[in-house]
Amino acid sequence: MNLSASRISHNYGPLPVLADVSLTVASGEVVAVVGPSGCGKSTLLRILGGLERPDAGAVATEGEPPARSLNPITYVFQDFALLPWRTVAGNVALPLEEHSLPTAERDAIIRDALARTGLSDFAKAWPRQLSGGMKQRVGIARALAVRPAILLMDEPLSALDGQTRELLMDDLVALHAAGDLSTVYVTHNLDEAVRLADRILVLSRRPGRIRAEVRLETPRAERRPADPALAAQARELWDLIREDAAEADRELVA
Numbered sequence: 067m068n069l070s071a072s073r074i075s076h077n078y079g080p081l082p083v084l085a086d087v088s089l090t091v092a093s094g095e096v097v098a099v100v101g102p103s104g105c106g107k108s109t110l111l112r113i114l115g116g117l118e119r120p121d122a123g124a125v126a127t128e129g130e131p132p133a134r135s136l137n138p139i140t141y142v143f144q145d146f147a148l149l150p151w152r153t154v155a156g157n158v159a160l161p162l163e164e165h166s167l168p169t170a171e172r173d174a175i176i177r178d179a180l181a182r183t184g185l186s187d188f189a190k191a192w193p194r195q196l197s198g199g200m201k202q203r204v205g206i207a208r209a210l211a212v213r214p215a216i217l218l219m220d221e222p223l224s225a226l227d228g229q230t231r232e233l234l235m236d237d238l239v240a241l242h243a244a245g246d247l248s249t250v251y252v253t254h255n256l257d258e259a260v261r262l263a264d265r266i267l268v269l270s271r272r273p274g275r276i277r278a279e280v281r282l283e284t285p286r287a288e289r290r291p292a293d294p295a296l297a298a299q300a301r302e303l304w305d306l307i308r309e310d311a312a313e314a315d316r317e318l319v320a
């Protein structure tokens with residue numbers, strides 16, 4: 067499925083947050099959104115997912131969702147948002163509960179989502195027993211359980227340490243190689259953006275506007291940590307953001 071947003075503008079009361087943002091995400095494409103703190107990245111993601119209605123502009127999808135998709139668009143959050151009183155399988159089952167599925171089908175979906183995220187042996191574990199990386203794998207498995215076409219990821223790796231982040235990035239590369247999942251990936255981390263994205267949209271400081279688009283040419287599976295070409299692209303991105311980030315940093319909180 068393709069996702070497109072056309073001329074999105076949004077304010078919170080007197081605060082203009084997004085201004086005239088248009089973007090498209092083709093089927094299977096990973097589009098990262100980067101920009102200074104507070105420039106409206108999460109707001110844009112919420113608008114793309116229909117959690118928030120923009121003051122102006124429109125969001126549309128095009129194409130058929132995967133067979134038996136229960137929800138074409140779903141989220142992965144930074145803080146995992148797991149229920150501590152449910153097992154791993156119980157957390158993955160959560161979004162299935164609003165759909166009346168036969169037990170066998172429900173169990174098959176959970177098994178598949180756990181297998182795709184390397185969690186098959188952890189179905190009965192409790193969130194408190196898991197490392198941060200494993201918790202986020204549960205977050206991703208839960209998102210996959212609805213068989214989405216479009217994944218909206220809000221800083222999914224930023225609560226993790228550097229090594230775990232590397233492992234999860236490898237997982238995300240494999241996940242995308244295995245299917246047609248379109249993804250919008252919001253991050254502060256420019257290294258993540260250049261490792262994972264097909265295209266990177268750079269937002270200006272608030273109100274966020276798209277000020278640049280960077281396309282990554284190296285195939286995702288060939289990108290490695292500390293690759294000098296990727297590091298150069300991350301530096302170029304930082305050059306685009308730096309001044310806005312400094313301004314945003316100096317801004318007084320209302």
Ligand SMILES: Nc1ncnc2c1ncn2[C@@H]1O[C@H](COP(=O)(O)OP(=O)(O)OP(=O)(O)O)[C@@H](O)[C@H]1O
Pocket residue numbers: 078081083102103104105106107108109110254272
């Ligand atoms: N529900 C809300 N009501 C009022 N203001 C909000 C609301 N949500 C966000 N904001 C404000 O809108 C601006 C954009 O917030 P948003 O979280 O979208 O930015 P962001 O780019 O994701 O930020 P960060 O990089 O810090 O995660 C911020 O100034 C924030 O304080």
